[in-house]
Amino acid sequence: MIVRPVVEKYAEEVSSPAPSWLAALVADTEAETDLPAMMVGSLEGEFLAAVVFALRPRRILEIGTFTGYSALCMARAMPEGCELHTCELNPLHVSIARKHFAASPWAESIHLWEGPALTSIGDLPGPFDLVFVDADKPGYIDYYEAVLPKLSPHGLLLADNVLQFGGVANERDQQPDTVAMRAFNAHVAADPRVRQSVLTVREGVSVIRRVG
Ligand SMILES: C[S@@+](CC[C@H](N)C(=O)[O-])C[C@H]1O[C@@H](n2cnc3c(N)ncnc32)[C@H](O)[C@@H]1O
Numbered sequence: 001m002i003v004r005p006v007v008e009k010y011a012e013e014v015s016s017p018a019p020s021w022l023a024a025l026v027a028d029t030e031a032e033t034d035l036p037a038m039m040v041g042s043l044e045g046e047f048l049a050a051v052v053f054a055l056r057p058r059r060i061l062e063i064g065t066f067t068g069y070s071a072l073c074m075a076r077a078m079p080e081g082c083e084l085h086t087c088e089l090n091p092l093h094v095s096i097a098r099k100h101f102a103a104s105p106w107a108e109s110i111h112l113w114e115g116p117a118l119t120s121i122g123d124l125p126g127p128f129d130l131v132f133v134d135a136d137k138p139g140y141i142d143y144y145e146a147v148l149p150k151l152s153p154h155g156l157l158l159a160d161n162v163l164q165f166g167g168v169a170n171e172r173d174q175q176p177d178t179v180a181m182r183a184f185n186a187h188v189a190a191d192p193r194v195r196q197s198v199l200t201v202r203e204g205v206s207v208i209r210r211v212g
Contacts, residue, residue, distance in 0.1 A: 002166050002200045011043060018042040022072065025100045029067040032096060038066050040134070040160065044202050045073035048132065048158070052077035055156060057129030062086035063117045063143050064135030064160075068097035074132070075106040084110045085124055087117035087135070118142055126150025134160040137177040140184040148193065148210070156209055157194075159184070163204025 001008045022045075030036045040048065052060070052074045058081065062071055065088035075084055084106070088094050094114045101110045113120035117135055121143065129152050133143050140159060151157055161181065167173035168182050181204075188196050188208060196208045 002163055002202070002204065008202075012041075015043045016046050018045055018073075019076065021104075022069065024103075025067060025069060025072065025096075028096050028100070029069070032092065033067065039069040040073070041069075041202065044160075044205070045070060047201060047205070048073050049077040051156065051158070052082075052130065055130055057082055057155075059126075059128050060084040060130045060132070061121070061124065061128040061147065061150075062132045062134070063121070063147075064088065064133070065097050065112060066093050066134075068100045070132065070134060071097070071110060072100065072104060072106070074130075075104065075110055078106070078109065082109060085113060085120075085128075086110065087113045087115075087120040089114075089116055089135075118146060121146045121150075124150075127152035127155065129155045131155070131157040132160070133157065137161065137164075137180040137184075140180065141187050144184070144188065144208075151210055153210060156207060159188075159206040159208065161203040162198060162206045163200065165203055168204075 029039060048070055056079045060074055065071055065086040071084060071086045088097060094112060097112055101107055128150055131147050131151060133140060162185055164178045164181050167178040188194060193210060194208050195211055196206050199205045199207060
């Protein structure tokens with residue numbers, strides 16, 4: 001947690017709860033995967049839904065599906081006709097996500113691309129009105145560079161886990177993911193093509209938009 005645990009818990013309690021139908025996906029994720037904590041959770045899931053609600057995107061790209069939690073949080077707020085493309089490498093994660101996408105009301109609107117995300121991004125034409133980056137941390141700069149030209153002029157790019165529970169601000173923390181996130185944050189901060197706002201939501205979420 002970045003904020004004090006008691007405050008994080010309070011924020012979760014007074015934020016709208018996750019829809020009850022997500023419980024089956026959470027149960028499968030906890031039973032079948034090693035790291036169920038990779039799901040964005042109810043607080044950030046509701047934040048993503050609010051962004052989709054306000055932005056009214058035509059096309060969304062997610063990098064890092066896992067078992068589909070964040071994709072379904074975004075899907076439930078999509079306007080009519082919106083399509084969501086999501087990229088995942090791990091076959092177990094793909095199979096769980098496919099099962100829950102198929103059972104959802106958005107089965108026709110969600111397109112899951114199996115394989116390395118950079119390859120899938122290369123195959124997918126833009127523009128995207130919303131991009132959510134939540135895959136391997138050392139890949140973030142490459143994902144950013146690959147998707148920025150495909151971000152629509154009024155689109156948003158959200159990058160998850162950018163503060164690594166605050167570790168980025170502690171130079172003694174040299175864990176690979178923390179080092180990667182420090183490099184990503186500095187890369188975006190120095191990029192004159194964009195403006196970014198780094199929010200202390202959960203592990204840190206950057207809100208990035210193009211300028212000019
Ligand atoms: C933090 S999890 C995503 C969590 C998801 N957004 C959610 O809320 O449930 C990161 C995912 O990225 C996937 N991943 C890692 N490297 C990848 C790559 N090169 N291409 C595509 N997916 C990748 C992992 O297998 C993992 O499922």
